[in-house]
Structure formats: C-alpha cells, structure tokens
Amino acid sequence: MLARELAAEYPTIRGDTNALEAARLLESQRLPGLVVVADDGKPLTVLPAYHVARFVVPVYIREDPALARVVDEAHADHLFDFLASKRVNDLLVADRSESLVVQADETMIEIAELMERERSPLVAVVDEHGLLLGAVTLFELLGAALPVS
Amino acid sequence: MLARELAAEYPTIRGDTNALEAARLLESQRLPGLVVVADDGKPLTVLPAYHVARFVVPVYIREDPALARVVDEAHADHLFDFLASKRVNDLLVADRSESLVVQADETMIEIAELMERERSPLVAVVDEHGLLLGAVTLFELLGAALPVS
Numbered sequence: 169m170l171a172r173e174l175a176a177e178y179p180t181i182r183g184d185t186n187a188l189e190a191a192r193l194l195e196s197q198r199l200p201g202l203v204v205v206a207d208d209g210k211p212l213t214v215l216p217a218y219h220v221a222r223f224v225v226p227v228y229i230r231e232d233p234a235l236a237r238v239v240d241e242a243h244a245d246h247l248f249d250f251l252a253s254k255r256v257n258d259l260l261v262a263d264r265s266e267s268l269v270v271q272a273d274e275t276m277i278e279i280a281e282l283m284e285r286e287r288s289p290l291v292a293v294v295d296e297h298g299l300l301l302g303a304v305t306l307f308e309l310l311g312a313a314l315p316v317s
Numbered sequence: 318m319l320a321r322e323l324a325a326e327y328p329t330i331r332g333d334t335n336a337l338e339a340a341r342l343l344e345s346q347r348l349p350g351l352v353v354v355a356d357d358g359k360p361l362t363v364l365p366a367y368h369v370a371r372f373v374v375p376v377y378i379r380e381d382p383a384l385a386r387v388v389d390e391a392h393a394d395h396l397f398d399f400l401a402s403k404r405v406n407d408l409l410v411a412d413r414s415e416s417l418v419v420q421a422d423e424t425m426i427e428i429a430e431l432m433e434r435e436r437s438p439l440v441a442v443v444d445e446h447g448l449l450l451g452a453v454t455l456f457e458l459l460g461a462a463l464p465v466s
Contacts, residue, residue, distance in 0.1 A: 218437060218455060284370045287367050306343075307347050310344035310369070
C-alpha cells in the first residue's frame with residue numbers, strides 16, 4: 169500500500185496561525201500532530217504533538233531541568249498564556265523542515281521507517297508538484313496493516 | 318496543578334500481552350501511547366505510539382534506510398502479521414524503563430519538560446508506593462492549561 173492510498177484528509181494550519189489556536193486545535197481534536205502549510209497550500213513541515221509541550225517550558229528550565237522542580241506552581245498553570253503571543257512559526261524546530269513530508273509513491277514500510285526514525289506519529293503526503301494529498305497517522309497505518317480479526 | 322490532579326484513568330497492558338492485541342488497542346482507541354504494567358499493577362514504562370512503527374521495520378532496513386525503497390510492497394502490507402508472534406516486552410526500548418513514570422507531586426511544568434525531553438505525549442503517574450494513579454496525555458495537559466476561550 170502506497171502513501172497516496174493511505175493519505176486521508178487532515179486539518180492544516182499556516183505558519184502565521186496564532187500558537188494558542190494551534191494548541192487548541194491539537195487538544196480539541198486530539199491530533200497526533202500538526203501539518204503546517206505555506207500560503208500556497210504546500211506542506212512545509214509536520215509538528216508532532218509532543219513538541220507543543222516544548223514551548224511551554226521556559227528556556228532556563230530546558231538548560232537545567234532540575235529547576236522544573238522549584239518553579240512556582242501558579243506560574244506553571246498560566247504558562248500557556250504565553251502561546252497567545254506566539255505564532256506556529258515560532259514553535260517549529262528548525263532542523264525538521266520537510267523531513268516529515270513524503271511522496272505519493274512511498275511505501276507503507278518507508279512511512280513506518282520514517283515515523284520511527286523521526287519519532288513522529290504523523291506524516292504529510294504530497295504529489296509530484298508538492299501539493300498536499302493528505303496525511304497519514306500511525307493509526308491509519310496500523311488500521312490498514314493489521315490483519316482483520 | 319500537580320500530576321495527581323491531572324492523572325486520568327487510562328487503559329493498561331501487561332508485558333506479556335500479545336503485541337498484535339496491543340497494536341489493536343492503540344489503533345482502535347487512537348491512544349498516544351501504551352502504559353505497560355507489571356503483574357502487581359505497577360507501571361513499568363510507557364511506550365509512545367510511534368515506537369510501535371519501529372517494530373514493523375525489519376532490522377536490515379533500520380541499518381540501511383535506503384532499502385525501504387526496494388522492499389516488496391506485498392511484503393510490507395503483511396508485515397504486521399509478525400506482531401502476532403511477539404509480546405509487548407519484545408517491543409520495549411531497553412533504555413526507556415521508568416523514565417516516563419512520574420510521582421504524584423510533580424508539577425505540570427515538570428511533566429511538560431519530561432514530555433518534550435523524552436518525546437512522549439504520555440506519562441504514567443504513580444503514588445508513593447509505585448501504584449498507578451492514572452496517566453497524563455498531552456491533551457489533558459493542554460486542556461488543563463489553556464486559558465478558557
């Protein structure tokens with residue numbers, strides 16, 4: 169089974185979308201990640217859901233995780249407020265660009281290999297012009313591949 | 318907000334569960350990961366969903382990802398059959414043990430930091446005796462933390 173057959177419609181967001189809106193989309197639909205598209209609709213990258221957690225952790229805690237222990241709880245509870253001042257572009261991991269976008273003729277096993285290697289339960293699928301055909305989640309991959317019980 | 322307040326009931330599986338059954342559980346409930354418990358109910362570890370993809374990729378492809386391109390498609394389509402011969406224990410990543418299990422008094426920010434560092438949208442929460450209180454997904458974390466719109 170090829171990527172084009174596995175690809176299903178999936179919500180997309182643009183890089184200039186408010187980060188808070190993106191987080192709400194993720195949470196309300198329990199999405200495994202976000203597909204970020206350019207103005208022309210071509211997918212730029214995929215942001216696995218756990219990376220959203222990255223941006224609620226202040227830089228000084230990322231440099232010294234032991235500090236997470238002593239951060240004021242009330243501060244932590246309101247930390248997500250700061251997302252309102254950010255855009256999706258600010259959340260993107262610089263080195264991940266395009267690595268989670270696959271071609272229509274890639275096989276199921278190539279997608280599985282990519283998911284494992286890049287630790288992402290989500291990839292975007294494009295046609296030969298780079299236009300978005302849809303996305304494949306690990307759930308669709310398993311659903312298509314698991315033997316019928 | 319502390320881990321004990323965020324922890325919600327979550328399906329658990331045992332290490333000796335058939336891996337195919339575990340994959341079906343993951344897929345049918347669209348879970349972000351699996352909480353693996355010992356015979357006494359204490360959580361051993363958490364397996365993020367994308368790691369299930371890891372075990373449908375043959376070893377020789379993991380060593381040379383370029384080979385994924387040339388693997389016979391029919392073979393790939395039936396690859397998941399092999400899960401039926403495995404148990405969850407066979408799927409566990411050796412170095413991950415217990416790293417995704419948090420104490421009841423850990424803060425939301427500690428959980429977010431752990432999720433980002435370990436690239437997991439799921440952690441298990443235990444009491445002082447190591448007994449499972451529940452699990453926290455990224456969705457619950459966001460749901461609790463996002464400002465009410």
